[in-house]
Amino acid sequence: MNGSDIRLFARHNAIPLLAGAVFAAMFVLYLALQPRGVTVGTLVTASNKGVLLALIACAQTLPVLTGGIDLSVGAIAVLANCLASTLLGGSGLSLVGGVAATLAAGALAGGFNAVAVVWGRLQPIIATLATSSIFYGISLLLRPDPGGDINDDFASALTGDIHGIPTTLIILLAVLLLFWLPFRRTLIGRGVYAVGSAEAAAYMSGVRIARSKACAYVLSGVLASLAGLLLTLIAESAQASAIQAGDLTLNAIAAVVIGGTSLFGGIGGLVGSVIGAFILRTIGDLLFVLAASPLWQPLFQGLILLAAVSLGAIPLLRNRNRLESFR
């Protein structure tokens, strides 16, 4: 990379870079104020919470990049949670089968969304609102009462640490390095951006639009079910909770936006969304170590979210050509 490459990279990734700096500052402050000092335990706890939301934010990012949205990511995670809680009790091959079945269920749910949005030509916002209710309904049938039987050793292995590095963080890095970076350089990945940026132009260029869009929703389902799987291992139980599903979905959208992905599609990526999710989770932790009353937490969280989103709007203020604001 020479100087002009770096400048170009910085210009094209200004928001994720800024978000990364903000997160680093917040996390260092959190660690400094942490009364029990920095231990592997605090890192693992922070990682487990953060990675959960980060994966759902990643799931949300793919449909958003195509110019759509997936309101069912939270419900798919909850569905995976409930399903996994019935499949992860055994050991050995049965565990592997359980994990595979959970991820396959996520792919199936994503595929269902893809059929509705891509071939059914329904608007993503309303189609996934409907499917989200369907997925939640199935979770309820799978697990009417909270509970679950999970292999303890497996759960502690995946939610602990490897040489001081939280395992969940390693899983997240694996997703980014082994899935996302190569995916961006596939034809399907390029198509995802092309469709979100200018669908008509993509069609006229002969881009396989349906394939790219459908893949975005299917992969979104897989990532959401991976999050659900982690949730199961962290909580060692499952609950069909509509509140949790909604909460995860909305926070994931917030994380996507904070991370610099445009809700209009075509701009952004998974790395930004991961940082966005980490920022959101650190807000809560910071308020906790600052000994703010829990009553104040939602209010603060909202203000900080608004401030973070405003950062993304700063380039608009610098627009000297007023027409640029509408692009």
Added chain:
Amino acid sequence: MSDPVPLLELRHVVKRYGAVTALADGNLACGRGSIHAVLGENGAGKSTLIKVISGVVQPDEGEMLLDGTPVRFSNPLDAQARGIVCVFQELSLIPDLSVADNIGLVSPPRRFGLIDDRAQRRRAEQLLARVGVEGIDPRARVRDLPLSRRQMVEIAKALGRDPKLLILDEATSALTSEDVGRLSDLLLRLRREGMCILYISHRMHEIRALADTCSVFTNGRHVASFETRAHGEDEIVRMMIGREVSQVFPPRPAAPATPLAPVLSTHDLGWEDRLRGISLAVAPGEILGLGGLDGQGQREFLLALFGGLGGCTGEIRVDGKPVTPGSPLAAKAAPLGIALIPEDRKTEGLMLAMSVADNLTAATLSRWRRGPLLDRARERSAVGDIIRRMQIKAVPSLPVATLSGGNQQKVVIGKWLLDEPRILLLCDPTRGIDVGTKQEIYRLLRELADGGCAILLYSTDYHELIGLCERVAIFYGGRVVRTLEGDGITEEAIIASALDIHPTTQPAA
């Protein structure tokens, strides 16, 4: 020049959209190693013909033969796989991807199944060089390029697919004259290499210079095909519009004995690095032309006057009083009374999904108000008046998106005429518009000027500036390098000044 079996042949192709027959009898035959021009007014069926050939729409009747065998394309990808590539008038570039990504969009070079960025960039560099625009950085985002550069990227992208048949649909409409020259050289080279090129353009002199064969379409029907040199320009134009073109430009009135005081003037107007000290004045009844190469600050100048740019330096005066229009809303209101016909009618000029009537009254809503509500009856009658006056061929209640390009542009202009502006700014208003509508617009501009309106006209078509304007200010690098007047407005003078190769009277920077 004609081979026994043409590369592409269309026989009696018909395409209907609902009750409207867009293409009634499409016939065409073009061979390898030839440039074939398709001519016709807007709405003559040219675009539909192109869409059928490139697989965007499927014909209802008739047959299409490629190398003598019947073909049917269900989408653009099908057609591209058979070597038919189209450079569309509406650009098919993805704004958020880089130039290199766009050029390699569908079949990028790959390594281990993944896109090889380095190879892709090299290939983009080669193709850009082939088109003659080495200056474009393949890493730049398409969004950040001006329209004329994007069009060249689009052409490079099309060449990257190794077409047997290359279709250029109004591909030169946004190009600078320099680029048109490069493109012409390229097309002649490609023809020698055996490519078949289908060339759609409204610019007659380009067609005369390039095309071997012409096919003329009127009202969706193929009228005639002939060797380009077989007929004169006047004859071809007559075939296209089916009537005599008596006089392209309306006569200019005699200059007033005593020059009128300018209604609008700028003094040392500057903005960022795009406008550098522009001082111009326009009087009531005058049409002042803005010329020069594309992208030399003409658009920014018009936008600045219309309140579209923040942070301008220098002074704008209306009726001698300094003003600072802070938004289009402020610019159009009394006492300024400015209107702007923007460059891109589809995004800045029209709300495509709304009806013709709603678009026409959009700039003047406060006039049709009674209390808090809109007075529908008065709105309707105003719409009816302007549709008659402008001869817009449209049903007021239908979405404006359903109109042909020429009629859409009339709606944009009509919208502002309802506001009775004192100062009318036009940014390349006849781009991609048919001959008939162009002439109507010329007549209208002259009428408005005669009625006391001051007009600033930016045009990429030199003939318009020569035929319409009393004075032409030539822009170069954000400055006015020369102002031509009266008989001094010639094609040679405009081109020479546009390239800034004449000694100027302006102080050099």
